[in-house]
Amino acid sequence: MRLYLKFFTMHLKSQMQYKTSFFLTAVSQFLVSFTALLGVWFMFLRFNEVNGFTFPQVLLCHAVVLLSFSLAECFGRGFDVFPQLIGNGMFDRVLVRPRSAVFQVLASQVEFSRIGRLLQALVVFIYAIPASGILWTWDRVVTLCLMIICGSFVFFFLFLVYAAISFFTIEGLEFMNILTDGGREFGRYPFAVYGKAVLGFLTYVIPLALFQYYPLLYLLGLETSRLYMLMPLLSLLFGIPAIAFWRFGLHRYRSTGS
Secondary structure, eight states: OHHHHHHHHHHHHHHTTSHHHHHHHHHHHHHHHHHHHHHHHHHHHHOSOBTTBOHHHHHHHHHHHHHHHHHHHHHSHHHHTHHHHHHTTTHHHHHTSSSOHHHHHHHHOOOGGGHHHHHHHHHHHHHHHHHTOOOOOHHHHHHHHHHHHHHHHHHHHHHHHHHHHHHHHSSOOGGGGGTTHHHHHHTTSOGGGGOHHHHHHHHHTSTHHHHHHHHHHHHTTSOOOHHHHHHHHHHGGGHHHHHHHHHHHHHTOOOOOO
C-alpha cells in the first residue's frame, strides 16, 4: 500500500505540472458527461416517467453508474491502456520486476482528469437524493454505498478482461467498449427499460444490473427483500472469471519482440 501511495503521489505531481491542460481536460470530461445528462432531461420534458421511473429516480441511477465508472477508470486506467504495454514491449519489463503484474499495471496509470465526471456525478447526487422521494434509512444508505463500490469493481473487472484479451490479440478489441463505455451510457436508465433479454444478459453474464437495477428497486421500496439490498455483493463474483482469464492469458503470454 505504501508503494502504491508513492506511485499515486508521483502521478498526481506529474499531471499537475501542466495545470491548464489538466483543468481543460477535467472540464471537457464534465461537459461530455453533461451532454448525456441533457439527453435524459430532454426525454423527461416529453414523458413524465420511463417504465415507471421518475426523472429524479433515473438521475439517481445515472449518478451511481457514472460515479462507479469514473472511479474504475481513474484508478484502473493502466488496464484500459494495457494494449500499448504489450505492443511496445514494456510489459516484458513488468514481468522481470519483483512485484505482481497486476500491481504494476494498476500503478502505471492514475487518471486524475476523470475528476470532471466525478464532480458531475456528485452534483447529480446532490439533486437526486432528496428529490427521489426515498426515505433514507440506514439500510438504504448502505445499499447506495454498495451500489457505488461494487459497481466500481465490476467496471474494473471489465477493464481487466479487456487487458487480458490483449495477451492473445496484441491490440485491444474495440467491442469491449460496448460493455465499458456502453455500460456507462446505457446505465443512464434502469436496465429493465431495454427489455428482458438485455436485463437477463446484464444479470447473468455481465452483472451490471446487479449493482444498478435490482438494488434500485430496494431503494425505491418496489422490493422489500434484503436480497435486493445485497445484490451488489453478488456482482463481485464476476471477479472470479475475470481474474482467472487474466491469469490464463498471463501464463500464455509470449513477448512481441518489440
